[in-house]
Amino acid sequence: MGKLNTIYDAAIIGGGLGGLTLAIQLAKKGKSVLLFEKESYPFHKVCGEYISNESVDFLESCGIPLKALNLPQINELGISAPNGMYIKHPLGLGGFGISRYTLDALLKEQALLYGVNFYEECKVYTCSFHQNKFALETSKGLFTSYYCFGAYGKKSNMDVHMQRKFVQEKKRGKQNYIAVKYHISIDFAPNLIELHNFKDGYCGISKVDDNRYCLCYLSNEKNLKDHGGNIKTMEQELLYKNPHLKKIFTQANFLYPQPLTISQIRFEPKTQIENHVVMLGDAAGLITPLCGNGMSMAMRASKMLAHLFPSNSEDIQAREDFEKRYQKQWQETFATRLTIGRIFQTLFGSERITYWVLRCIKPFPKLLTQLIRLTHGKPF
Ligand SMILES: Cc1cc2nc3c(=O)[nH]c(=O)nc-3n(C[C@H](O)[C@H](O)[C@H](O)COP(=O)(O)OP(=O)(O)OC[C@H]3O[C@@H](n4cnc5c(N)ncnc54)[C@H](O)[C@@H]3O)c2cc1C
Known part of the structure; x- marks a missing residue:
């Protein structure tokens, strides 16, 4: 089912809030976007479902009334x-x-309206970077893209596939x-x-x-x-x-x-880039739910990425600059919040x-x- 001859600008693994909103924004900018979600919408997700008002304008701009x-x-x-x-x-x-049952499904509708190539019930197994392109092996075939984003949440087969450090530690x-x-x-x-x-x-x-x-x-x-x-x-x-x-x-x-x-x-720190796969949302760093703000963080990161995304996906130099700038902005915006979240978690962990x-x-x-x-x- 994969279109072997087409090279897409961006492939996004995971259709949660980070992946969906990134797909919408990139498609709005005229980029060709692939989005893979292993489940079928609408579906329930473990989440407190409280969204900070910091995200209201952003969600409206993504077409959610x-x-x-x-x-x-x-x-x-x-x-x-x-x-x-x-x-x-x-x-x-x-x-x-x-x-999440309602919100993710509404965002999916918007992504389709903007022309995102949406693959539901499609699990990504591997992604490999070679000669400035990604090859993705999925349950619906092989796909190729210039950029690849990991928006697959707190825990995924992709972490194991990429041998991310936090997975290795027992x-x-x-x-x-x-x-x-x-x-x-x-x-x-x-x-x-x-x-x-x-x-x-x-x-x-x-x-x-x-x-x-x-x-x-x-x-x-x-x-x-x-x-x-x-x-x-x-x-x-x-x-x-x-x-x-x-x-x-x-x-x-x-x-x-x-x-x-x-x-x-688990809440330990993660890296934001793994072999050129650019992470956002929980895949980039999971904030403790006590801070009630992971959804806004995922969407905010997607806005950063859409803004920084190179005008020419084939430009090899632009990739390096894009990765560096994203990592810097991500750290500046979220690192303190994540640390505070971890401290709160310890304070609230013990009865006394x-x-x-x-x-x-x-x-x-x-x-x-x-x-x-x-x-x-x-x-x-
Ligand atoms: C108990 C708990 C309560 C929380 N409460 C709140 C709250 O009240 N407010 C708040 O703002 N945040 C809350 N959070 C955090 C919030 O749920 C997350 O930060 C947010 O969902 C992150 O979005 P995401 O897009 O990164 O990942 P997700 O929304 O988890 O989406 C990832 C998607 O990727 C898909 N996927 C995974 N692997 C693959 C693959 N290989 N191929 C294809 N698809 C794949 C998954 O099916 C999933 O749909 C809570 C978290 C927890 C654990």
């Missing part, structure tokens, strides 16, 4: 310690809620994370996002489209192993110790037959530390405002 969609606007944050101690705070810039159960997501219906303030901590994990809840709520948590793998690998048992014996979580889990009406889960999530952090912050609301600001960017 956010205002017309009348999405829940979220402007308050509630945080609790594992023992239930709770603080509430305004969210500053704030955000909105939309399910991590023990405490540094590997699992995530679980549900859509629920519940009586809960539509403008509020809550983050409830439990031992070695935290769980977020906020409203999305279609009058549902997203309930999503992250925990280390050890917690699950300690509960016999059974999610329900772990929830009842661990998450329910936080009275806020017990209330939510016991009052909610769960809308999926099964939870959506992912495992082996979480309690004391919240107790110390409570009398200083301005400090909390500053901390929230550090994890978010300016509108782009």
Whole structure:
């Protein structure tokens, strides 16, 4: 099925927010773009589904009519310690809620409108760089492009194929994370996002489209192993110790037959370029969900790339310059946020530390405002 004689300007591996928005912008610039997504739209994804308002203008520019969609606007944050101690705070810039099921499918429609060559249910197996071109081997045949972008998320066969350093390093159960997501219906303030901590994990809840709520948590793998690998048992014996979580889990009406889960999530630093494959989104660096901002980071990186993309894809010199400038901009824009995310994750990882952090912050609301600001960017 691959068109062997066509050399595309760009091939994008992964149709999440980073890949879809990059495809739209490059196609708008008149580039020939291939996009490969192994799943079929619409589909659910493990994600908290809260998007910072920094991305509103950008998403509108990609053709998503956010205002017309009348999405829940979220402007308050509630945080609790594992023992239930709770603080509430305004969210500053704030955000909105939309399910990935809805958003990714809307972006896919836009990508098709702009003429992106879209291959759904198409997994990329290998990509190799030779004589200024990439050859991609996929489940739908072979393709060739001048540029190749890795927008394949936090964990993919592509990381193994490229022998990325973080894949080689074995991590023990405490540094590997699992995530679980549900859509629920519940009586809960539509403008509020809550983050409830439990031992070695935290769980977020906020409203999305279609009058549902997203309930999503992250925990280390050890917690699950300690509960016999059974999610329900772990929830009842661990998450329910936080009275806020017990209330939510016991009052909610769960809308999926099964939870959506992912495992082996890790937050160590990654490289942004691997043998000329240019990474964006989670493939370039995964921010801890505690900072609630990975989606905006993926989209912001796509904007950087579309802006820097060379006018002539065949120009060998331009590639070097493009790679250097992207790496520099990426580090300048995201490195601090990622480090802060990692620090927050350690602070919120322990039962006792979480309690004391919240107790110390409570009398200083301005400090909390500053901390929230550090994890978010300016509108782009
Ligand atoms: C528990 C949790 C909660 C989170 N909550 C939030 C939140 O509330 N707000 C927020 O902003 N961020 C949140 N994030 C982060 C956010 O989900 C990610 O940062 C964001 O989805 C990154 O987008 P992406 O485009 O890089 O990857 P993704 O959206 O993951 O897309 C990658 C795509 O690549 C495809 N793919 C992978 N390998 C291949 C292959 N070989 N061939 C073809 N396709 C492939 C996958 O199927 C997938 O669709 C959360 C993350 C976690 C783990």
